[in-house]
Every structure is written in C-alpha cells, then in structure tokens.
Amino acid sequence: MSLFDIGSSLGSGFSASPLGGLSDIGALGDLATSLIGATLAEASFRGVTFSMPTSEEESGRRVVQMWFPGVDPFALQDTGALDGPMRIRGMIAGDDYMLRTLRLRQASMQAGPGTLVHPWWGELKVRVLQPLKISLDENQLGICSFEMVVVREPVTVTTLDTLTALLVQADALVDGVTLLMRDLLAPIVLPLSIATALNNSVSQIAGIWSSLSASAPEPLSSAAAAPIAQLAAGLPEPLSNTGTTYADSVTDALAGVPVAIADAVAANTPAVAPSGVSTVATADTDTTAVDPRTATTLLLSAATAIGTAGATLASGPGAAGALAVAVCARAVTLSQALATAAAISYTSQSDALAMRDTLLQAMDGLSADIVVAASGANVPTAGAGSVLPAAFSPGAAASLAAASGLALSGASLPGSLLTLMTAAIGARAAIVADISSRLGRLPAVVTVTVPRAMSAWALAYALAGDTVEDVVPMLTDLVDRNLIANPAMIAAGSVEVLEQAS
Known part of the structure; x- marks a missing residue:
C-alpha cells in the first residue's frame, strides 16, 4: 500500500466498487450496448441496481453577496459549508429493465433518506432533491436512461475522528x-x-x-x-x-x-x-x-x-x-x-x-x-507577504528564536513555505488531539509497594485477581516494564504496574 494514496493514508470510509457492466446487457445481442455495459460503473439506490456513466456534485461555501443603495462595493457573508446536490445520470439495461425502472420509480417516491451505493464515493445516505427524470426511447429498446438529483443526508458529528x-x-x-x-x-x-x-x-x-x-x-x-x-x-x-x-x-x-x-x-x-x-x-x-x-x-x-x-x-x-x-x-x-x-x-x-x-x-x-x-534568501517568493501566525506552536517558540533569531509574529514566509508551515501546525494539533482521544481508553501506570520479597507471579495474582486471562498479561507487563531479571524473586521496594479497572 502506498503512502502517496490519500484515499488509502486515510482509510476513512471511502470505498470504490470495481468497474463492470450489467451482467445481462449482452443478452440484447447488441455489440455497442455490450461494450457500453462493460465500461460503466455499477451503482444502486434503495437496492435497485443500475449503471452510472456520470456523476456531478457541488461543494464549497454558502456565500451571500449583498449590495446597498448608493454603495458600489458589495459585502459578503459566509453562512457555512455547502454540501451541494449530486446529479446522477444512470442507465438500466437488460431483459428486466422495465421491472427495475418501476422499482427505481417507486424508490424515488419513498420518504426519508435512502442508501445510494456510489461507484466512487461508496455507500451514502441521500435524499431525492428533485423529481426523477426517466427516459424511454423506441430506438433504444432494452435500455432506460434517467437523471436523478440527490443530496447527502446531513450527519451530526458527535465525536471527532x-x-x-x-x-x-x-x-x-x-x-x-x-x-x-x-x-x-x-x-x-x-x-x-x-x-x-x-x-x-x-x-x-x-x-x-x-x-x-x-x-x-x-x-x-x-x-x-x-x-x-x-x-x-x-x-x-x-x-x-x-x-x-x-x-x-x-x-x-x-x-x-x-x-x-x-x-x-x-x-x-x-x-x-x-x-x-x-x-x-x-x-x-x-x-x-x-x-x-x-x-x-x-x-x-x-x-x-x-x-x-x-x-x-x-x-x-x-x-x-x-x-x-x-x-x-x-x-x-x-x-x-x-x-x-x-x-x-x-x-x-x-x-x-x-x-x-x-x-x-x-x-x-x-x-x-x-x-x-x-530566513535564507534564495527561495522563490511568489507568495511572499504572508505573515507567520504568532505562537503557532507552544513548544517551538524557544527553539525557533534560538535557531533563527526571527520574531514569530513578524516572520514573512514565501508562499510554499507558508503552506508547509501551515501543514506542520495542523499536524501538531492533530497529534495532540489523536493522542488525547486515546488516553481515556488506556490504563494509567501506578506505583505499587512490594512489602517483602516475593515472586512476580504472586504479585500479579494479588493485583489482577484469580482470572488467568488477567494474570498472565499483568505478569508479562510487570516483568517487561520493571526490567525484572529474575521473576521468581522480586526484592522489597516498589514497582510500576498498569492500573486495574477494579
């Protein structure tokens, strides 16, 4: 697996279906439709399968442009993200094309969100935004083409991935x-x-x-x-x-x-x-x-x-x-x-x-x-003039001042260096967020007093209880964490162990 493939670096829910046409399109005996079916991507909506030659989608920001009487400059108001409509052009072909067309027509009239299996975006929850347009042509018997406009169902984010x-x-x-x-x-x-x-x-x-x-x-x-x-x-x-x-x-x-x-x-x-x-x-x-x-x-x-x-x-x-x-x-x-x-x-x-x-x-x-x-001088400055944010990194201020002699709040960076710096700042914040999200699911390390010399096995039993499934991992971690050379005998003192749930 390549790290240069962000679709796979992220593994974040996007799944691609293999390209392939309808299995029964060749039954029409038409070479042209067979070639078309072999190159179309398969999709489905509410369980109705079809081929999807094209898909268009809009995304961006909901920006409102406003003018005022007697004032030429206009004002802009950003009202949030735009997860815009998706326009799908599909095709149903084969001996059962009318049955599937009828099922798709009925599916488009159902209330609430439905599942769209998209050949590129994977499985999505969508709502039909505009009426389904179905086209049947006497010159293309055995084929139904349609256009459907859907919008992704809004997802309430409860936890940050x-x-x-x-x-x-x-x-x-x-x-x-x-x-x-x-x-x-x-x-x-x-x-x-x-x-x-x-x-x-x-x-x-x-x-x-x-x-x-x-x-x-x-x-x-x-x-x-x-x-x-x-x-x-x-x-x-x-x-x-x-x-x-x-x-x-x-x-x-x-x-x-x-x-x-x-x-x-x-x-x-x-x-x-x-x-x-x-x-x-x-x-x-x-x-x-x-x-x-x-x-x-x-x-x-x-x-x-x-x-x-x-x-x-x-x-x-x-x-x-x-x-x-x-x-x-x-x-x-x-x-x-x-x-x-x-x-x-x-x-x-x-x-x-x-x-x-x-x-x-x-x-x-x-x-x-x-x-x-x-601070060196020969890096191209096509995007020069951007200002490095002050206190971009809580831990980096001292090292930056010592290494470069530049004031954080006033350093002007070339465009590409600023892009890289912004990514480094974002990566630093993401590291903190990711580790912080894991901490609540991990046990703490506590110090336990060993009152007298005893075996590591006896200490593990005392700390983890009589369940072997808990004792063996405790024993292994105890020996590894404290670098115990002879588990048969631990001298009196203190050792570090993982905190137990009970």
Missing part, C-alpha cells in the same frame, strides 16, 4: 513539500548553486538512510534498499527544466525511502504520499510484519539526522537551496512517521504521552527548519 484528521494533516505535509520543491526548482536553467546544493543534500540524505537501514530489522532494510540506491545514484538535472517533471521526480526520490518503510509495516497501516511514488512490491519485502513503533522510531531518527545535515550544508554554497531540500526531506519523512504512528497500539497512558511528546518534538524541529529556510 482524530485518526482521519491526523492522516489528512500528514497528507497536507506531502502537498507542502511538493509545492516547495516546485518553487525551488522552478528556473528553466537551474543556477549552479541550486544544482550543487541539491546534489550535496541528496548525497547526504542517501548516506543517512544507508546508515540507519543497516541496523534496521530485515523487512525494513530490504524494503528501503531500492530507493536508497536511487538516491545514492544521484538526480542529474535535465538540460531544459520546463514544467514540474524534474521537481516532482526529486520529491518522489526523497519520499521513496520513508514510503517504503511505511509500506513495510503491517498491511493495514494507513498511508499518505505523493502521487509519483509506487507501492513496494511484496516480492521485495519479507512477509514478517514490522512493528509500527519500530518503523516510527526509524523515521523519526532519520528526520532528526536530515535536519542536522541540512544545518551543516547551510554553511556551504547554495545555503538557501540546501536548507529547502532538507526541509522537504524532513517533512516527507515525518508525514510517513505520522502514518506509522497511527498504527501503534499503546499499553498505557504514559506510553501514549511519551510518543506524543516525541512526535511533537519532531514537528517543532521541522517548524524551526522552515523558519530558518525562510
């Missing part, structure tokens, strides 16, 4: 990296300083990944081998740098290793990444599932090392370019770390809080690098 919000912000980091790299490598003929900075940065990043993957578990090291080799081979600049092809290829190369590492985690790990990076083939990786915590730790270590390398390269030629490349590599690595961290199963509140603090520290480091890169 913090996991989806976290993955959305991780994907926003990828988008920010793509825009920044396009700005950096925009000139038709790349300046020598930019080309030198890019080559030096890519070489350093390849060395970092090579060093870290050498001590990583085998599934991770195997998955990362090919993208590391691509980085080590270098990314020669084209003779004519038109369009965004070269910039996107650099982004894909920088993202290749972290994406491969995230792909090597369990198959159900959510994923987000740029469109140009493909999923690692399963034949190239070990079938052993990788612990998400191990992959997250590896990605965070790489992000920190890339930041350090970027600071070192900033003292050489093309300082601004080197900083920007390091920021891109660090940001895309952190985006994959957020995806793998989302799959971690925490054992206690303190465990979750420790990972939260580690992730926040990594995001603060990225934010500091972005501000430092903005």
Whole structure:
C-alpha cells in the first residue's frame, strides 16, 4: 500500500466498487450496448441496481453577496459549508429493465433518506432533491436512461475522528513539500548553486538512510534498499527544466525511502504520499510484519539526522537551496512517521504521552527548519507577504528564536513555505488531539509497594485477581516494564504496574 494514496493514508470510509457492466446487457445481442455495459460503473439506490456513466456534485461555501443603495462595493457573508446536490445520470439495461425502472420509480417516491451505493464515493445516505427524470426511447429498446438529483443526508458529528484528521494533516505535509520543491526548482536553467546544493543534500540524505537501514530489522532494510540506491545514484538535472517533471521526480526520490518503510509495516497501516511514488512490491519485502513503533522510531531518527545535515550544508554554497531540500526531506519523512504512528497500539497512558511528546518534538524541529529556510534568501517568493501566525506552536517558540533569531509574529514566509508551515501546525494539533482521544481508553501506570520479597507471579495474582486471562498479561507487563531479571524473586521496594479497572 502506498503512502502517496490519500484515499488509502486515510482509510476513512471511502470505498470504490470495481468497474463492470450489467451482467445481462449482452443478452440484447447488441455489440455497442455490450461494450457500453462493460465500461460503466455499477451503482444502486434503495437496492435497485443500475449503471452510472456520470456523476456531478457541488461543494464549497454558502456565500451571500449583498449590495446597498448608493454603495458600489458589495459585502459578503459566509453562512457555512455547502454540501451541494449530486446529479446522477444512470442507465438500466437488460431483459428486466422495465421491472427495475418501476422499482427505481417507486424508490424515488419513498420518504426519508435512502442508501445510494456510489461507484466512487461508496455507500451514502441521500435524499431525492428533485423529481426523477426517466427516459424511454423506441430506438433504444432494452435500455432506460434517467437523471436523478440527490443530496447527502446531513450527519451530526458527535465525536471527532482524530485518526482521519491526523492522516489528512500528514497528507497536507506531502502537498507542502511538493509545492516547495516546485518553487525551488522552478528556473528553466537551474543556477549552479541550486544544482550543487541539491546534489550535496541528496548525497547526504542517501548516506543517512544507508546508515540507519543497516541496523534496521530485515523487512525494513530490504524494503528501503531500492530507493536508497536511487538516491545514492544521484538526480542529474535535465538540460531544459520546463514544467514540474524534474521537481516532482526529486520529491518522489526523497519520499521513496520513508514510503517504503511505511509500506513495510503491517498491511493495514494507513498511508499518505505523493502521487509519483509506487507501492513496494511484496516480492521485495519479507512477509514478517514490522512493528509500527519500530518503523516510527526509524523515521523519526532519520528526520532528526536530515535536519542536522541540512544545518551543516547551510554553511556551504547554495545555503538557501540546501536548507529547502532538507526541509522537504524532513517533512516527507515525518508525514510517513505520522502514518506509522497511527498504527501503534499503546499499553498505557504514559506510553501514549511519551510518543506524543516525541512526535511533537519532531514537528517543532521541522517548524524551526522552515523558519530558518525562510530566513535564507534564495527561495522563490511568489507568495511572499504572508505573515507567520504568532505562537503557532507552544513548544517551538524557544527553539525557533534560538535557531533563527526571527520574531514569530513578524516572520514573512514565501508562499510554499507558508503552506508547509501551515501543514506542520495542523499536524501538531492533530497529534495532540489523536493522542488525547486515546488516553481515556488506556490504563494509567501506578506505583505499587512490594512489602517483602516475593515472586512476580504472586504479585500479579494479588493485583489482577484469580482470572488467568488477567494474570498472565499483568505478569508479562510487570516483568517487561520493571526490567525484572529474575521473576521468581522480586526484592522489597516498589514497582510500576498498569492500573486495574477494579
């Protein structure tokens, strides 16, 4: 699974049905209708199946434009989000087309919301907004075409899906990296300083990944081998740098290793990444599932090392370019770390809080690098003039001031850097929200006094009760958490254990 696929990074309820026509359309003996049926997407409304060639939908904001007598400038009032109507053009074909047309007609007249299985949006609850228009033509016997306008049933959100919000912000980091790299490598003929900075940065990043993957578990090291080799081979600049092809290829190369590492985690790990990076083939990786915590730790270590390398390269030629490349590599690595961290199963509140603090520290480091890169001078400023929000990150103020000497409330960022900074701010908030939502479902770690020397098994029985299903996990956690070398005898003192429900 590729982290560059936001539909799969999020796993947030969107499901696609396979393309396929009606099974009985070929019975008409018409080659044309058979070819049409083979390429249409299947759908259904209130259990009535049909083919859906096209679907159009409106979304945006409900903005009211107002004029006043004698005043030319108008006023705008934003009244909220617009989840607009969906216009569906469908087709029913086959020997039973009139029966299904009758059922669809009756379904459109039923009160209340109905279930629409959309070939692209998945299962939706909708209401019919306008009368169903049915078309029958004597020149198209066996086929009924229709047009239906529906609107999604409003959903009252009672709880925030913090996991989806976290993955959305991780994907926003990828988008920010793509825009920044396009700005950096925009000139038709790349300046020598930019080309030198890019080559030096890519070489350093390849060395970092090579060093870290050498001590990583085998599934991770195997998955990362090919993208590391691509980085080590270098990314020669084209003779004519038109369009965004070269910039996107650099982004894909920088993202290749972290994406491969995230792909090597369990198959159900959510994923987000740029469109140009493909999923690692399963034949190239070990079938052993990788612990998400191990992959997250590896990605965070790489992000920190890339930041350090970027600071070192900033003292050489093309300082601004080197900083920007390091920021891109660090940001895309952190985006994959957020995806793998989302799959971690925490054992206690303190465990979750420790990972939260580690992730926040990594995001603060990225934010500091972005501000430092903005203080460099050669990053294109097509969107210059935007002001960095004051106190964007509670934990980053001190490090930013020390690293860049810039006042948070007055730092002006180029457009692409501002986009990346906004994504980093959003990711930081999403980390806090996601971990906070998990804390209430996790036990706390408490300190228990051991009055005399006893076995770990006896202590686990005393704490968990006589149910073996509770005692064995308690014993395992007790030994692991307190690094007990000899479970047969625990000295008097105190130990940390998970708080029990009763």
